[in-house]
Amino acid sequence: MGDWAGYLTLILMGAWVTVKLTLMGSALALVVAFVAGLGRISRHAAVRWLATAYIEFFRGTSIFVQLFWIYFVLPMTGAELTPMQAGVMALGLNVGAYGAEVVRGAILAVPRDQHEACVAVNLTRFQRMRHIILPQALPLMLPTFGNNAIELLKATSVVSLISLSDMTFQAQVVRSQTGSTLMPFVTILLLYFAMSSALSFGMRRLERRVTRGLDGVR
Amino acid sequence: MEWDWDFAWSIMPTLLAGFRITLIATVLGAMVAAVLGLVFAILRRSPNRLVARTTGFVVEFIRGTPLLVQLYFIFYVLPDLGIRLPALTAGVIGMGLHYATYAAEVYRGGIEAVPRGQWEAAKATNLTTRQTWLHVVLPQAVPPMIPAMANYLLAMFKETPLLSAITVLELMNQAKSVANSSYRYVEPMTLVGVMFLVVSLISVIGLRWLERRYGRISR
Numbered sequence: 166m167g168d169w170a171g172y173l174t175l176i177l178m179g180a181w182v183t184v185k186l187t188l189m190g191s192a193l194a195l196v197v198a199f200v201a202g203l204g205r206i207s208r209h210a211a212v213r214w215l216a217t218a219y220i221e222f223f224r225g226t227s228i229f230v231q232l233f234w235i236y237f238v239l240p241m242t243g244a245e246l247t248p249m250q251a252g253v254m255a256l257g258l259n260v261g262a263y264g265a266e267v268v269r270g271a272i273l274a275v276p277r278d279q280h281e282a283c284v285a286v287n288l289t290r291f292q293r294m295r296h297i298i299l300p301q302a303l304p305l306m307l308p309t310f311g312n313n314a315i316e317l318l319k320a321t322s323v324v325s326l327i328s329l330s331d332m333t334f335q336a337q338v339v340r341s342q343t344g345s346t347l348m349p350f351v352t353i354l355l356l357y358f359a360m361s362s363a364l365s366f367g368m369r370r371l372e373r374r375v376t377r378g379l380d381g382v383r
Numbered sequence: 384m385e386w387d388w389d390f391a392w393s394i395m396p397t398l399l400a401g402f403r404i405t406l407i408a409t410v411l412g413a414m415v416a417a418v419l420g421l422v423f424a425i426l427r428r429s430p431n432r433l434v435a436r437t438t439g440f441v442v443e444f445i446r447g448t449p450l451l452v453q454l455y456f457i458f459y460v461l462p463d464l465g466i467r468l469p470a471l472t473a474g475v476i477g478m479g480l481h482y483a484t485y486a487a488e489v490y491r492g493g494i495e496a497v498p499r500g501q502w503e504a505a506k507a508t509n510l511t512t513r514q515t516w517l518h519v520v521l522p523q524a525v526p527p528m529i530p531a532m533a534n535y536l537l538a539m540f541k542e543t544p545l546l547s548a549i550t551v552l553e554l555m556n557q558a559k560s561v562a563n564s565s566y567r568y569v570e571p572m573t574l575v576g577v578m579f580l581v582v583s584l585i586s587v588i589g590l591r592w593l594e595r596r597y598g599r600i601s602r
Binding site for chain 1: 444447451452542545
């Protein structure tokens with residue numbers, strides 16, 4: 166227990182990796198969610214079918230299985246991935262599949278007459294989505310996206326199992342070096358809780374910003 | 384990368400043995416989650432502010448931290464405090480505790496969805512607390528909870544591979560040990576994925592049926 170500060174630094178280095186994973190994973194998840202979510206309501210059956218297959222596949226198995234598959238099986242097809250790339254890919258694709266359903270649900274929740282009005286004033290499909298439907302659908306997506314981001318943060322701990330040195334991994338290192346269990350694990354539990362609290366606080370702020378002026382509309 | 388069917392068949396018995404443990408862990412974990420979730424939900428409704436606040440914080444804390452770390456905590460820290468648990472027990476408690484916080488929300492939502500008038504009517508007809516719960520509130524609160532609960536049951540089933548990190552020999556761990564001893568990752572990892580996918584796709588059909596039968600919790 167002598168070198169407390171040293172071990173804390175180790176854990177904080179891991180915390181930085183966790184933050185990076187969360188940010189990059191969320192960014193990928195957001196892109197994937199919109200692509201797959203819009204794909205599910207596409208005019209073309211093939212696109213719909215592809216998006217559905219992707220969503221069901223990634224929601225049907227756990228992030229752990231996907232991560233191991235990406236890290237151990239994909240390299241055999243020639244695609245060599247660093248643990249960080251594999252981690253971001255697994256997190257982004259997994260949470261993106263959940264996000265896609267949110268995107269679809271929010272877009273379908275925009276009232277039909279909005280669509281009809283767009284047709285009536287002769288907007289193109291792109292204009293309709295960009296200026297009428299998405300601005301109304303976004304505030305509906307935000308609360309669930311917030312929950313998804315927290316799920317993603319929690320899921321980052323799984324990457325420690327493919328030897329990526331995130332917070333959980335570093336806690337295990339400290340445990341094996343010092344034999345002390347309480348200190349590292351309580352520290353990272355508190356850090357994870359602080360991060361998820363910060364996330365949900367940030368999302369609530371964002372929600373208030375986006376829904377400003379919408380009182381009474383819904 | 385080529386797929387070897389002979390090898391895939393030869394590892395099937397090992398994987399199925401792991402799958403049995405996966406199912407056992409899921410069922411036991413679900414039972415712990417259902418009971419603890421109810422306890423959390425009731426404590427959170429407690430008239431004593433301190434109890435309600437503390438429970439609320441505990442639930443938030445458990446929901447805000449990763450299941451994997453909680454499993455490590457139970458598996459590595461508790462023995463130092465004098466509580467020694469077998470791996471599977473630790474895993475079941477960890478998963479049960481984690482999902483209890485989600486179940487608590489479902490219970491809360493279900494109970495709050497019962498209209499106030501029902502409570503008032505129960506009071507007006509002079510029913511006891513027990514009668515109110517058993518004959519008025521629960522029969523209305525439970526059916527809408529069923530699809531949401533089944534959803535979390537499926538989520539928990541998919542999370543069981545995490546137990547391999549605390550040495551429980553479930554499906555994922557069996558696949559990893561097969562892979563490590565034969566240096567073939569493609570078949571075991573893919574088979575694990577397929578097994579989970581098959582079970583959850585079948586469950587999704589079951590879930591749709593439950594949703595039609597009992598409906599969603601209306602907000």
